[in-house]
Structures are given as structure tokens and as C-alpha cells.
Amino acid sequence: TQLLEQSPQFLSIQEGENLTVYCNSSSVFSSLQWYRQEPGEGPVLLVTVVTGGEVKKLKRLTFQFGDARKDSSLHITAAQPGDTGLYLCAVPNNAGNMLTFGGGTRLMVKP
Amino acid sequence: DAMVIQNPRYQVTQFGKPVTLSCSQTLNHNVMYWYQQKSSQAPKLLFHYYDKDFNNEADTPDNFQSRRPNTSFCFLDIRSPGLGDAAMYLCATSSGTGILYSEQYFGPGTRLTVT
Numbered sequence: 001t002q003l004l005e006q007s008p009q010f011l012s013i014q015e016g017e018n019l020t021v022y023c024n025s026s027s028v029f030s031s032l033q034w035y036r037q038e039p040g041e042g043p044v045l046l047v048t049v050v051t052g053g054e055v056k057k058l059k060r061l062t063f064q065f066g067d068a069r070k071d072s073s074l075h076i077t078a079a080q081p082g083d084t085g086l087y088l089c090a091v092p093n094n095a096g097n098m099l100t101f102g103g104g105t106r107l108m109v110k111p
Numbered sequence: 112d113a114m115v116i117q118n119p120r121y122q123v124t125q126f127g128k129p130v131t132l133s134c135s136q137t138l139n140h141n142v143m144y145w146y147q148q149k150s151s152q153a154p155k156l157l158f159h160y161y162d163k164d165f166n167n168e169a170d171t172p173d174n175f176q177s178r179r180p181n182t183s184f185c186f187l188d189i190r191s192p193g194l195g196d197a198a199m200y201l202c203a204t205s206s207g208t209g210i211l212y213s214e215q216y217f218g219p220g221t222r223l224t225v226t
Contacts, residue, residue, distance in 0.1 A: 033214060042219050097207070101153035101154060102153065
């Protein structure tokens with residue numbers, strides 16, 4: 001059983017649609033990060049959420065940390081082909097020097 | 112711009128022929144990481160350095176070694192590549208201090224092909 005379960009694993013949608021992806025766990029975390037990895041590139045940090053119930057927005061992306069700090073969601077409004085990529089959630093260990101990644105959600109946005 | 116640079120972006124090597132991948136950073140971060148990522152999977156940590164302090168993951172094969180001669184550079188040596196070592200290799204850094212310690216900054220990766 002993975003520490004972080006991401007769903008769905010794959011998502012293919014049309015440009016302009018809205019979507020939500022999830023990162024779930026039974027453990028409580030001090031913080032959680034979301035990364036986006038475009039094909040052939042390294043992951044890029046999108047956001048870090050720290051406080052239970054916290055909502056952060058990055059243009060058309062809305063990130064929420066669960067009240068109990070066990071889960072998180074990423075909502076994309078009016079998806080564009082440039083949003084295509086692998087979305088990874090990750091949590092640090094207690095020392096903060098290592099990350100555990102979820103399995104990722106692979107998103108494809110078709111024009 | 113401060114960044115993490117990996118060279119080469121694409122590397123082809125023969126089965127059993129040693130290969131070295133390089134990573135440099137201009138972020139002046141204390142911590143550097145090497146990950147292996149296979150198709151459609153999350154990155155898998157191989158090892159990391161806090162300054163010169165080397166930390167190996169328990170399941171990293173002995174075939175993989177690393178060197179960090181200074182703060183800016185880190186190398187991944189694969190002594191005898193096998194077909195199963197074909198993957199994307201990612202270098203990352205983190206500051207090593209403060210509340211943002213755990214945030215990692217990745218290079219673009221080196222895609223290794225083993226023939």
C-alpha cells in the first residue's frame with residue numbers, strides 16, 4: 001500500500017473542461033507539495049500547502065489541503081493543452097530532507 | 112536565473128559500459144538528490160547529499176555510485192549499466208534549511224538508453 005494514493009491515474013479531457021485530481025492518505029502530514037512534470041522534463045514545484053483547510057490558487061489551478069491534513073485536491077478550471085503532464089503530490093519525512101511521491105495522475109488535454 | 116542543469120539531456124551507452132551523468136546548480140543549495148524515473152512512474156530516490164554527507168537509499172543497487180566534489184556539482188556513475196537501468200535520471204536540490212527545506216527543485220533530466 002502506497003503512502004499517497006493519487007486518483008485518477010489517467011485522465012483525458014477536452015480543452016475547456018474542468019477537472020479535479022486527488023491525493024489521499026491515512027496519515028497526517030505537516031505539509032504537502034504538488035508538482036507538474038511535462039513530457040521529457042523534470043517536475044516543477046507548483047505549490048506547498050501547510051495548514052489544514054488551506055486553499056491556494058495559481059491562475060486556473062486551485063489547491064486544497066484537507067482539514068485533517070491527510071489529503072489534498074487539485075482543481076483545474078478551463079483546462080488547456082499546456083496543462084498536459086504528470087501531476088505528482090509529495091510529502092516530506094519528519095526531517096524534511098526526503099519526499100515521498102504519490103503515483104501521479106497523468107493528464108492529457110486535447111485541443 | 113538560478114537553476115539546476117543536467118548534462119547531457121540524452122545519453123546512449125552500451126550494456127556494461129560505465130557512464131557518468133552530471134548535475135550542476137546555481138541555487139547554492141545544501142542538498143542534492145538523484146532520482147530514477149521509469150516510464151509513467153513516480154521518481155524513485157537513489158541517494159542524496161547534505162553538503163558532503165552522503166545518504167544512500169537501502170534498495171539502491173551497488174551499481175550506482177555518486178560523487179559531489181563541491182557545492183555546485185554532483186555526479187551519478189553507473190558502473191555497469193544493464194538494460195533495466197534505462198530510465199530518466201533526475202537531479203534535484205533543496206535548501207537544507209528553514210520551513211521550505213523540503214521543497215525540491217529539479218533539473219530537466221537525462222534520459223539514458225542502454226543498447
